[in-house]
Amino acid sequence: MTDGVSTVARLRSATAADHDAVDAKFGRYDLTxxxxxxxxxxxxxxxxxxxxxxxTAIPGLATVRSRGTELAADLAALGEDMPAPMAFDVPASPAAGWGAMYVVEGSRLGGVMLSRSVPEGMPSAYLGAKHLSGEWRALLTAIDGETADEAWVEQAIVGAKAAFDLYRRAPA
Incomplete structure (x- = not known):
């Protein structure tokens, strides 16, 4: 930690505007x-x-429990194929990986809340793919447990901001 502030708190603070921008972009969709x-x-x-x-290509991170299968199944149920993924060209480092994982797993947490808006009869496996018991807290603890010198924290912020930016650019 730096100055007694946890790495997670620093990530949250440094990416708050990025998070808000993604929420605004996706908030325009009526999930009903x-x-x-x-x-x-x-x-x-x-x-x-x-x-x-x-x-998955970065050693030393927590295991990524992909939600790609659930996402593909929901799209297939709606008559759509998976689109080509966008490029995510961020220099790989463990710190940047933890930052990006913070965003991806935060998306899982938010997805569960959004799944309540999806009407009965519409596929919602992707949004309903919740964390296992204690998984989110374990991720935050792992991030805070990493060697968090200033350079490490800055790289984690780079990874988180890059992930938020990718999500922000994804909607047509």
Whole structure:
């Protein structure tokens, strides 16, 4: 930690505007409308697989429990194929990986809340793919447990901001 502030708190603070921008971009979708919901899932399908693939190539991170299968199944149920993922060209480092994982797993947490808006009869495996018991807290503890000198924290912020930016650019 730096100056007694946890790494997670620093990540949250440094990326708050990025998080808000992504929420604003995706908040325009009406998840009760089949066309909007389809577009919402397609946008996620452009971003999530790219970040997940990037994360799996970084040694030393927590295991990535992919939600790609659930996302593909929901899109297939709506008559859509998975789109090509966007490029996620961020210099790989463990710190940047933890930052990007913070965003991806935060998206999982938010997805569960959003799944409550999806009407009965519409596929919601992707948004409903919640964390295992204690998984989110374990991730935050792991991030805070990493060697968090200033350079490490800055790289974690770079990774988180890059992941947020990818999600922000994904909607058409």
């Amino acid at each position: 409308d089949a066309d909007d919901y389809r577009a919402f899932l397609i946008a996620h399908a452009k971003a999530l697989p790219a970040v997940e693939a990037w994360l």
